Amino acid sequence: MLKYLLRKEFRQIKRNAFLPRLIFVFPFMVLLVFPWAASYEIKNLNISIVDNDKSSFSRDLTQKIISSGYFKLTDVSDSYHKALYSIEKHEADIILQIPASFEKNVVNAQGGKVMISANAVNGMKGGIAMTYLSGIVADYNATISKKLLPASISQSGTSIIQIDQQYRFNANLNYRVYMVPALMVMILSLICGFLPAVSIVFEKELGTMEQMNVSPVPKATFILAKLIPFWIIGLIVINIGFFVAWAVYGLVPAGHFYTIYTFAIIYIFTVSGLGLIISNFAQSLQQAMFIIFFFMLVFIMLSGLYTPIDSMPEWAKWIAAFNPLKYFMEVMRAVYLKGSDILQLWKQLAALITFTIAFNVVAVLSYRKSS
Amino acid sequence: MDKVIAANNLTKQFGHFTAVDHISFEVERGEIFGFLGANGAGKTTAMRMLCGLSKPTSGIGKVAGYDIRTQSEMVKKNIGYMSQKFSLYDDLKVWENIELYAGIYGMNDREIKEKTDKLMQELNFEYERNLLVGSLPLGFKQKLAFSVAIFHHPQVVFLDEPTGGVDPVTRRMFWELIYKAAEDGITVFVTTHYMDEAEYCNRVSIMVDGRIEALDSPMNLRKKYDAGNMDDVFQKLARKSQRTE
């Protein structure tokens, strides 16, 4: 029986004008565009400097800021008002005000003051701009102090803790590298969670479902026949993902492919099972699509794709604990970037297997051939 | 004679609403049994119970010797079904639809191919064999759906308003197929609200407000209700109905 049902499913997919295109184009689109857009790296900060001192110190500081590479100088003026206007026009992100007598105050050991005003509409961006600028000012401060302080004082009595930094697994701090494996998870979730469910509800709406219900086809067989083509599609999609990751980003998994495949297969079961449960309860195609869409959205937000789960408050972490995407995302990133293997990821494995069994059992049980 | 369908006080309630109210009847093997009634009388609900699509609230039903409540999957192995929507896949070809359903009902590839060839010849579908069902005109679809429903030679075939929307000539041709199936030993259980089709059946029952108000051959019913045709019989009975459309 399964044989005949599978033949039908594959024939229908082949003939569907929309679906094959979607399956092949979508991963490409996402992987080629997303990583370039989805980045929290802060670059191209624009600074407007208000220089009321016009001294050699203020000029040196300005020069230092420009040569740091973090900032682009929008303008130098002598009025805060003008600088603020630049911010309003979205031409500047941050303002540095150097007051009159700045150099004099510093040299005379009366302490120099500068004012940093950062546009904090985007809090994170404002914070980072502020950090960068403070860092440059502090650096400048150190240089000046060294010149001005008598040699003896600066050397005596202090012990220094020297700190070195080492970045593992992503030495270039490339944000794209972080996003690509996660995006593959998202693509797989959308395709394998969404499509099988839609396929079932569609038959419900057409009426062909009734014909199946009145036939001797067992529930499990029917559901299996719906799922198997999408598992195969899911595996195809993930391979496309591997290919694009390698071809475009030079990204190759640090771990083993079989680890990824093992998890991927389990994950596809998980996410399609979830989609199925929804399709069993949905009364119409539109409703099913919409509910799944909603779930996917929430799951994606709480998966660690955009922001780390560790930063979330307790209650959100609890919800995330029930989110299959979260686990698979951790796995993908771990295997791709760190080279983790199945044993090290046993927690995620256990979680995903539990979810798979739970979802699919509920899906089969909640499917009613008779009402 | 052997009773292929037996219903005893079959009832279906949805909350406070009793759609099917203690109906009892029997259908013999090879009969063409018409299940008539106005829209909303409960015909479809009753039929769905017999097919195993819906569980009865109370009462007993047996189809092909199996209990519809406890042995519904066995029932399904022995019946065929054709619904108002035809339930063929528009995006599959004619022969692909046949193969699918035949395979589900347990025929193997060789049997399927042989029988398909025969069917195509009989229906004169040689040309249409490779066409997508969606591109066929309504009359063709109906004939095909019926043929698919009896392809595995079930004991009973259930037809739910099978001739909706086609012209009288096509309807007549459809009934030729039904006659042939009955001759082959397949019992036909058909619901319809076309009263002229009632004349084609061996016996008919008429449901009003969930109950069977009449059960006999068309000829006897016409005599009993002093009517010229089944339409008049129906009008006389349906007037008593309290369920408005």
Added chain:
Amino acid sequence: MKQLLSFTRKEFYHILRDKPTILILLLMPVIQIILFGFALTTEVKDTRVAVLIPENDEVTSRLTERINASAYFDVVKIIHNNAEIQETFRDGNAKLIVSFEQGFASKLKHDGIAHIQLIADATDPNAANSFTFYIQNIIASYQQEMMGTLKNPYQITPEVKMLYNPQMISAFNFVPGVLGMILILICAMMTSIAIVREKEMGTMEILLVSPMKPIYTILSKITPYFVLSCINFTTIILLSVFLLKVPITGSFLSLVVVSMLYIFVALALGLLISTIAQSQVAAMIISGMALMIPVMLLSGMIFPIENMPLPLQIFSNLIPARWYISAVKSVMIQGLGFSAILKEMAVLGFMAIVLVGISMKKFKVRLE
């Protein structure tokens, strides 16, 4: 007019009867606001750290205590040799390893200098940056306390002011984004699906042959979603102001005007999609892919546009949400007036006209 009213009422019934959908439509903004407001943050908190101590001494144990005591970090593991580093990362047990040199305390005392290596799991580069930054601060403040501050007479002190959003509430940035996304979701996606559903069911033809002008059919379909959008707009604003404490510092009127304009554009988009899509599934997927994803990504809602490569920046100009979000930010958070958002209004207005024009033409073509 009466016809229009009765058809509009029919549309409302359709929607109201589909309880799960409408529940989600009304709840989604609430959930998004809560998630964005409280869950989605890049703040550093309770980060799991491991400490590599070859041999324990008073300085290393005190520093470890300090690190653990800070709200930013949780010391979850103490390892003793380099071999364990890789394992610790691969297990995902720690994101950062603070590695103390051998004989740390004595080196510090006798040589005047001792080394700490911060080994960060840089799979998430931004997080890694933040971690090292905060740990460095902790170590630096310890150093200051223990060693005593040598006051620098030539100190330059920066005074820092965060404009418009002094507490750096991340809500300020995404509330406009949520507005942009929810409104376009309801108006474009739902409207297009509703119209296509009518097409699929065949009842569209009934409407078209009725004496009611096609424009009224369209209006009747659009109105319920317009109303829903207004409800959601109100919900989001209320939640933002009272729950997230995001103020509306500028002209509320400007906010409403630009929002109406945006809703109009979104509805026109929905119309356009409905003329292209052949099935409900197609309508959903098109609005999902062609709308939601670009809106989430390229509108500046989550990821800053300025960071993107030039082609994407140019492309983002085509997305209505981008202009709307920028206008809302200016009005809501920067407190600017109508004049500041003239550009955005003009762009949105232009888009509206173009979209409506194209949809109308396509609609007419199909009728013929």
